[in-house]
Amino acid sequence: MKYINKLEKTIIKKGSHLIVGIDPDKTKFPEFIKKKKNPLYEFCKFVINITSDFVTGYKFNVAFFEAEGYKGIETLEQLLEEKKKDFIYICDAKRGDIGNTSEQYARAYFDKMGFDAITVSPYMGVDSIEPFLKRKNKFIYVLALTSNKGSKDFQKLLSGKKHLFEIVIEKFLNSGYYNIGFVMGADYAKRIKKITSYRREIPLLIPGVGTQGGDLPQLLKNLKNEYFLINSSRKILYAGKPTDNLKIYAEKVRSECKKLNDSIKSLKK
């Protein structure tokens, strides 16, 4: 099945546009997790299980697994082997390299681990992303306008009358590939309106509503399509205190996740 169809089906079935970002920072793990044999695995599994009623999928931030060396990658592979059925699994890796190298990344994250989608960096141009794009049932979220301060450094540069991020979006939309969406920070509600107005079907992956503080009502007022995913990571994962016991920590995570999903649903109406 094409990703766009899986995405649409999953959003409807789960009644959710929310993605939980799996950014497992071991310095923030609760005590009951730290005692386990593989805290990284246990924490991710715990978060996935406790939030699954309110989300449409998970975005794995590969950096946090790489930071633990090969054992971190082994854990990531194990978590992917145990994927929940009918959820969206996104690999947040922001890769992008010459063709023969991107091909290796595509093999790793699509062919081996079985992610549905991946985030990529556009700086090296469309050909650097082609090995991902050629897997037509997979999906690519290209970084367009990100939620960090540094997004102004280059993404907002003007070339002629257009910003770099707008040229990136146009170039990829005109690449002849259709399995492409974009990463747009939650802060950029009006720019998101513009994009989703002229191409209503473009899937967007939107970070920056949680710890990074994006304005949710403003964002949802301006979202003009149904294919968006809103990601929250730290605010959900570390909703509890490290000293909370399992039950209390679980309640806090679950409640934070439910609250955000409820907000999205009610604001979307």
Added chain:
Amino acid sequence: MKYINKLEKTIIKKGSHLIVGIDPDKTKFPEFIKKKKNPLYEFCKFVINITSDFVTGYKFNVAFFEAEGYKGIETLEQLLEEKKKDFIYICDAKRGDIGNTSEQYARAYFDKMGFDAITVSPYMGVDSIEPFLKRKNKFIYVLALTSNKGSKDFQKLLSGKKHLFEIVIEKFLNSGYYNIGFVMGADYAKRIKKITSYRREIPLLIPGVGTQGGDLPQLLKNLKNEYFLINSSRKILYAGKPTDNLKIYAEKVRSECKKLNDSIKSLKK
């Protein structure tokens, strides 16, 4: 020791500006390697040992290790544990993400694996690279103008009178950090001349002379500083035929590597 001093010392000591790119593609391994228990490890070790007389260091393309899953990363870690003394080790990863995520990549490649330098992608802005830059004895090669066709898509866009890649270079040179160099494809001899003329001390990492076909004499005529590294990967690694025996394959790799190093040395005079 600061990287720039290590780089200078190593270039002089080895009499070489050549870096061998470790892009281990298992479909191209010679037969005598394929029979080994861990062909990935054996091939890299073989190439490193056979070329060390003619190079100043090695650039590891992380994608080829990631493609082999956690066992690939375990092999990469093992190769880094067995680093040759007094060589430059560069991690070619082209990472770049929001701060808390780039911090994880810096932990993985600098703190744990002990690479001297890393390649990064500038798209998300200077703050996305800061966790790398803050490790002041480590070094960051920022993608500026790459050797693939797609470099024209965004890197050569004009903003005002400057190309995006020129703005990237300026922004990073004015960031207040000094452990920064740039990746510039071998094809862009004249642009390299311009950059190395106005800031003679900027280290450059230059891919694209081998399989990608960059013009070496033209490049070296225009290089106006001593801190450059020229990378060649496929043309050296796969100089032999898969069916060659160890001795023949080794001679071909060694001779291709020596030939390139000799060319660089004689053209540089």
